[in-house]
Amino acid sequence: MASIHLDNLHKVYAGGVQAVTGVSLDIKDGEMIVLVGPSGCGKSTLLRMVAGLETITSGTLKIGDRVVNNLEPAERDIAMVFQNYALYPHMTVFNNLAYGLKNRKFPSNEITRRVTEAAKMLEIDAFLDRKPRQLSGGQRQRVAMGRALVREPAAFLFDEPLSNLDAKLRVQMRVEIKQLQRRLGTTSLYVTHDQLEALTLADRLVVLNGGVIEQVGTPMEVYNKPASLFVAGFIGSPAMNMIPVEYLQAQGATLPEILPDETDLVGIRPDELSLNPPSDASLSVKGTLMLLEPAGAESHLYIHLEGSDQPIVMRVSGVPQMQEGQAIQMYTSVAALHPFNKASGRRTG
């Protein structure tokens, strides 16, 4: 078990493509960090740099107290779970789990002990004699995890491990990964493009965009106080509504004075909008209901604002008795507004 320190890491590919730019991050011992971002944001590259599968162009990477920049993957004392599991197809489950231990010249009784223990923990002990192709997706996923944990490494690296599973299994495995990580207390770095996975798993969340860290924080910090327009749009579903201040002023809305001067865009989460005025200071907007989208326990209302080409989304519980085309008056609490500056893309207050 160890802490991981990334100091100003850069990755430039041979063709000149800048994949990761100046990433610095301190991962505490036993912490679960989730790297999240859209495809091509450099999150996988960053993970692979930590694993030693990609070279580090510049910067310093420390695992524990060792600088590991130039160490082979095997010497970094990490284990990785791959997106496609990367199980050795010609080996039995037992040998898949034992391979890393055999290469490290563990005595055979120790190998058997560790493999059996891990297999029990992951409930794959009945399949030890099978080949990977005889297993279901979920079972393969468990074998891949087992292979990581028999080694008892300093850190686990997960590269979108759940993206090949169906929705139901994904939720189940997500819960199991979290429980397992809590129980073992192993430092983990987890890459995903799924914001729900990121929010639920992370001790701390790292939002990446274009190879640069946009924000680091606990899931609730990131959700409640997105540091940039990108984070605001990426975390939360449906995405946060962005309304230009100019528009609101033109509509005669009175904006609270606490908003910093450079604010020219305010963000409102779909669930912070309501049809009834809240008790505290509020802001109200008029619009027309374009589309009502029931989603089970809740509904999404798509509302057209007069003189604005972008509809806003509102989330209400249940299915309201409303007609499409109907005029709507919405309210939001002033405290729930997220102020941004459009040019810098940053939060202003």
Added chain:
Amino acid sequence: MQTKRTTFSNRWLPYALLAPQVIVTLVFFIWPASQALIQSVYRQGDAFGVRPPTFVGWRNFETLLAEPQYLGSLKATFIFALGTTILSMGVALLFAVMVNRMIRSRDAYTTFMVWPYAVAPAIAGVLWWFIFNPNIGILPYVLEGIGYDWNHRASSTDAMLLIIIAAAWKQISYNFLFFLAGLQSIPHSLIEAAAIDGAGRMKRFWTIVFPLLSPVTFFLMVVNIVYAMFDTFGVIHATTEGGPSQATNILVYKVFRDGFVNLNTGSSAAQSVILMAIVIVLTVIQFRYIERRVNY
């Protein structure tokens, strides 16, 4: 399972469509093969029709198998096929592994590596004959420098080495392409997982890559043995012509020599039948086991 049935408007149309393939098979495969089968149980008549061919039953086979020269040829074929297969597959695998590790000029190298396959066997034979020619060749000259007196006209070992090298050289391209395709179909993440699991480069190759290539390796082994046994006539004819003293007179070449040079068609046909049996066995092995040997 549902099979798709096509209905033809004219009942002769399907036969007409099949005819070209059937005729080619009959004329070029079934007919010569049955001729060989028939001739193998006859003793050849004389050239003037005075003495007609006589039925001799298994006698051609009995004489053949008792003949030390035939057994010698069998042994030469075995050594030659084994040598050619190991050499051509070994070198091809080495090249494929090296080309697979390249990033930029991979396609260019692949193209160059395929060229030898386009060279006709006889030309390849002549090429190697020149290179190894004891009088004018470059290699004997070089070998003499390190104290080896190369002469494939006198030394059986040299002659065997020459035809193995010439035959293997041509087959490397083919093997290379299959090995390269096989290597490229191995997911890169497996190699990375093995690297993280603490396996060094050699260990990764022998415990992950090579086992995953085994279906390709097995397929190529059968193809190469068949090639060495049956398709190398041109190479041998252009280099050693079976000599010296029958050392490189492999089975196919002996069929030709006995049938067309020595005009012993009965024995030649019997040898063809034995060769046919060998091909059938090899083909059956290939079809029976190639699917099962796939271990993932």
